[in-house]
Amino acid sequence: MGKIFVIANQKGGVGKTTTAINLSAGLAAAKKKVLLVDIDPQGNATSGLGVDKNTVESSIYDVLLNPIPMESVMIETSVPGLYLAPANPSLSGAQVEMVEFEDRDNRLKMALDPLRDQFDYIFIDTPPSLGLLTVNGLAAADGVLVTLQCEYYALEGLGQLVETLNLATQSINSQLELSGVILTMYDGRTNLTAQVEEEVRNFFPEKVYQTVIPRNIKLAEAPSFGKPIFVYDFKSAGSAAYIQLVQEFLQRESHN
Amino acid sequence: MGKIFVIANQKGGVGKTTTAINLSAGLAAAKKKVLLVDIDPQGNATSGLGVDKNTVESSIYDVLLNPIPMESVMIETSVPGLYLAPANPSLSGAQVEMVEFEDRDNRLKMALDPLRDQFDYIFIDTPPSLGLLTVNGLAAADGVLVTLQCEYYALEGLGQLVETLNLATQSINSQLELSGVILTMYDGRTNLTAQVEEEVRNFFPEKVYQTVIPRNIKLAEAPSFGKPIFVYDFKSAGSAAYIQLVQEFLQRESHN
Numbered sequence: 270m271g272k273i274f275v276i277a278n279q280k281g282g283v284g285k286t287t288t289a290i291n292l293s294a295g296l297a298a299a300k301k302k303v304l305l306v307d308i309d310p311q312g313n314a315t316s317g318l319g320v321d322k323n324t325v326e327s328s329i330y331d332v333l334l335n336p337i338p339m340e341s342v343m344i345e346t347s348v349p350g351l352y353l354a355p356a357n358p359s360l361s362g363a364q365v366e367m368v369e370f371e372d373r374d375n376r377l378k379m380a381l382d383p384l385r386d387q388f389d390y391i392f393i394d395t396p397p398s399l400g401l402l403t404v405n406g407l408a409a410a411d412g413v414l415v416t417l418q419c420e421y422y423a424l425e426g427l428g429q430l431v432e433t434l435n436l437a438t439q440s441i442n443s444q445l446e447l448s449g450v451i452l453t454m455y456d457g458r459t460n461l462t463a464q465v466e467e468e469v470r471n472f473f474p475e476k477v478y479q480t481v482i483p484r485n486i487k488l489a490e491a492p493s494f495g496k497p498i499f500v501y502d503f504k505s506a507g508s509a510a511y512i513q514l515v516q517e518f519l520q521r522e523s524h525n
Numbered sequence: 526m527g528k529i530f531v532i533a534n535q536k537g538g539v540g541k542t543t544t545a546i547n548l549s550a551g552l553a554a555a556k557k558k559v560l561l562v563d564i565d566p567q568g569n570a571t572s573g574l575g576v577d578k579n580t581v582e583s584s585i586y587d588v589l590l591n592p593i594p595m596e597s598v599m600i601e602t603s604v605p606g607l608y609l610a611p612a613n614p615s616l617s618g619a620q621v622e623m624v625e626f627e628d629r630d631n632r633l634k635m636a637l638d639p640l641r642d643q644f645d646y647i648f649i650d651t652p653p654s655l656g657l658l659t660v661n662g663l664a665a666a667d668g669v670l671v672t673l674q675c676e677y678y679a680l681e682g683l684g685q686l687v688e689t690l691n692l693a694t695q696s697i698n699s700q701l702e703l704s705g706v707i708l709t710m711y712d713g714r715t716n717l718t719a720q721v722e723e724e725v726r727n728f729f730p731e732k733v734y735q736t737v738i739p740r741n742i743k744l745a746e747a748p749s750f751g752k753p754i755f756v757y758d759f760k761s762a763g764s765a766a767y768i769q770l771v772q773e774f775l776q777r778e779s780h781n
C-alpha cells in the first residue's frame with residue numbers, strides 16, 4: 270500500500286524540488302515504484318526530469334479541474350521505476366478556478382487515493398506558498414517532508430509552517446504527520462548553518478534527518494540537463510548525500 | 526514626486542527581500558527618503574530590518590482590508606530616512622479575503638498614491654507567487670525590478686514572469702515598465718552563472734544591471750541581526766555590491 274508524502278515549505282528556494290526529484294529518483298534506483306506529482310505552476314520538477322512542460326498535453330491542471338484520472342497524465346521518466354504527473358503553465362490558473370468547488374481541498378486526494386496500490390511511494394512537490402495547491406497536497410498526504418535551508422529567513426518561517434500543519438491536521442487531514450525535516454544547502458564551515466542546525470534539532474528532536482544535504486554546485490547544474498544528480502554526476506557530494514538520504518528514508522519508514 | 530518600484534519574481538529564494546532591504550537602506554544612506562512596503566506574509570523584509578512582526582499592531586493587512594491609511598502603520602527603522610510598512614502573519618489571510626472586493630487589484634495602489642510626494646522612492650517586497658498580493662504590487666508600481674538568481678530554475682521562470690508583466694500592463698497598469706533585472710547570488714567561478722548571465726543579457730540588452738550581487742555569506746547573516754548589510758558588515762563584498770547597485774540605480778533613474 271503506497272504511502273504519500275508532500276514536500277512543503279512556504280519559504281522559497283529551500284530545496285523542495287531538488288529533494289523531490291532526487292529522493293524519488295533514488296528510491297526508484299532502489300527498486301521502489303515511485304510517482305512524483307508536480308503541483309507547482311513553475312513546473313520545476315517536470316523540467317528537472319527532462320520533460321518539456323510546454324509540450325505536455327494534459328497535466329495536473331486537468332486532473333484537478335476537469336477532472337480526468339491521474340493515470341491519463343502520468344508519464345514514464347528516463348529513470349526506470351519513476352513516473353511523473355507533470356505540471357504545465359495552465360496550473361497557475363487552477364488556484365482561482367478551484368475556489369468555487371465544494372471539495373476544492375480534496376481534488377488531489379481523490380485523484381491519488383485510487384493509485385496507492387500501484388506505487389510504493391508517491392511524492393508531491395509544492396509551490397512556495399500556503400495557497401490552495403499546497404493545501405491540496407497536505408490533504409492528500411500521509412506525511413510531510415519539510416526541506417529547510419540552513420539560513421535565517423528559512424528558520425524564521427518554520428513557526429508559521431508548523432502552525433499551518435497543525436491547522437491542516439485539525440481541519441482537512443487528521444492523519445497527516447510531520448514525517449521529517451531535511452537540512453539543505455548545508456555549509457558546515459559557517460556559523461549560520463551551525464546555529465540553524467542546533468535550533469532545529471532542539472525544536473524537533475526525532476524528526477530532523479541525520480543526513481544533511483551540502484551546498485553543491487552539481488545539484489544546481491543537474492536540472493539544466495533534465496537529470497537527477499545520480500545520472501548527472503554520480504561522484505559528486507550532492508549525489509552521495511541524496512543516496513544517504515534515500516537510505517535513511519527507507520530505514521525510518523521500516524520502523525513506522 | 527516619488528517613484529514606486531515593485532521587486533518581484535515568482536521563483537522562490539532569488540534575493541527579492543535581500544535586495545529590497547539593502548537597496549532601500551542604501552538609498553536612505555544616500556539621503557533619499559524611502560518607504561519599504563512588505564506585502565509578503567512571510568514578513569522577511571520586516572524582520573530583516575529588526576522589527577518583530579508578532580508585536581506589530583497594525584500592518585499592511587489592515588491597510589488592504591479595513592482599510593486604514595498607510596501613514597498609520599508606517600514606522601521608522603533604525604536607518605535614518607528609511608520607513609517601513611510592516612507585514613504580520615495575518616497577511617496570509619488577506620489573499621482569500623480580498624477576492625470579494627470589486628477593486629481587489631488596486632487596494633495597495635489606493636493606499637500608496639497619496640504618499641508619493643512624501644518620499645523619493647517607495648519599494649514593495651512581494652511573496653514568491655503571482656497571486657493577488659503580488660498583483661497589488663504590480664498595479665501600484667511604476668516599475669518592476671526583477672532579482673534573478675544565476676541558476677537554471679530561476680532562468681526558466683523568466684519567461685512566465687515576462688508574460689505576467691505583459692498581462693499586467695494590458696489589464697491592470699498600463700504605465701508599468703520593466704525597470705531592471707539584477708543578477709543575484711552571482712558566482713563568477715561557475716559555468717552555470719556564466720551561462721545564465723549570457724542568456725539574460727541577450728534577452729534584455731539594456732535592462733540587466735551591470736552591477737551583480739555576489740554570493741556572500743554576510744548577506745545571509747545580516748537579517749539574523751535585523752540590519753542592512755552596510756550596518757552589519759560594511760567591509761564585506763555584499764556591502765560593496767549593494768553600494769554599487771545604489772549608485773547604478775540612481776544613475777539609471779537620472780536618465781529616465
Ligand SMILES: Nc1ncnc2c1ncn2[C@@H]1O[C@H](COP(=O)(O)OP(=O)(O)OP(=O)(O)O)[C@@H](O)[C@H]1O
Pocket residue numbers: 280281282283284285286287288309313395396397453454455482483484485486488489490492507535536537538653676677678679
Ligand atoms: N544542496 C544544494 N546545493 C546547491 N544548490 C542547490 C541545492 N539544492 C538546491 N539548489 C539550487 O538552489 C535553487 C533552489 O532550489 P529548489 O528550486 O530546489 O528550491 P525550491 O524550494 O523548490 O524553490 P521554490 O520555492 O521556488 O519552489 C535551485 O536553483 C537549485 O538548483
Ligand SMILES: Nc1ncnc2c1ncn2[C@@H]1O[C@H](COP(=O)(O)OP(=O)(O)OP(=O)(O)O)[C@@H](O)[C@H]1O
Pocket residue numbers: 279280281282397420421422423536537538539540541542543544565569651652653709710711738739740741742744745746748
Ligand atoms: N547574494 C547573496 N549571497 C548569499 N546569500 C544570499 C544572497 N542574497 C540572499 N541570500 C540569502 O538567500 C536566501 C534567499 O534570499 P531572499 O530571502 O532574499 O530571497 P527571496 O526571493 O526574498 O525569497 P522568497 O521567495 O522566499 O521571498 C536568504 O536566506 C538570504 O539571506
Ligand SMILES: [Mg+2]
Pocket residue numbers: 285286287309313395396
Ligand atoms: Mg520548487
Ligand SMILES: [Mg+2]
Pocket residue numbers: 541542543565569651652
Ligand atoms: Mg522574500
